[in-house]
Amino acid sequence: MFRSIDLLAAAVAAMLIAVSSSASARTSDRRQPMEIESARSVCGTGANATCTLSGNVVMVQGSLHVRADKAVLQQAAGNPSRALLSGNVSLQQDMDDGDRIDASSDAIDYDLRNDVMVLTGNVVIRQQRGTLTGQRVVYNLKTGQVESGGEGAGRVRMRILPKDVVAPAAKGES
Secondary structure (H helix, E strand, C coil): CHHHHHHHHHHHHHHHHHHHHHCCECHHHHHCCEEEECCEEEECCCCCCEEEEEEEEEEEECCEEEEEEEEEEEEECCEEEEEEEEEEEEEEEEECCCCEEEEEEEEEEEECCCCEEEEEEEEEEEECCEEEEEEEEEEECCCCCEEEECCCCCCCEEEECCCCCCCHHHHHHC
């Protein structure tokens, strides 16, 4: 049982630290304990184990809050390799610069070995200075490259405010 919990904690920590560090997240978050809750968990043991959490999955570490209906965390050769979040996925986190990122999608597939995160289905990413919406956003954490696209007739939409203008909604939410 302890091995399963170690796998879960390592996989989630690796995923959340990668998200945190890539987005100029609040640095102190990485030093905070991580709290994980779900209605159910089924975790395997061994070097290539999988841990499945389901039923209102909530992960909190400092200002980082992640929610999903389901999370599947995979390990390869004893190291966290992939995190799949699905169903009403949302992520909120404060940034070191005082901004806040709010993201939601139908699913997130995070490949920890290649440091690539793919958000799919009704993707919305909001910060004070702008919004990005689309059906698919690929974020390479190594290079910082963001690729987005609509599927079918869908379109990518971006709204970027000038540096000296703060969105009224963002001011009220602080």
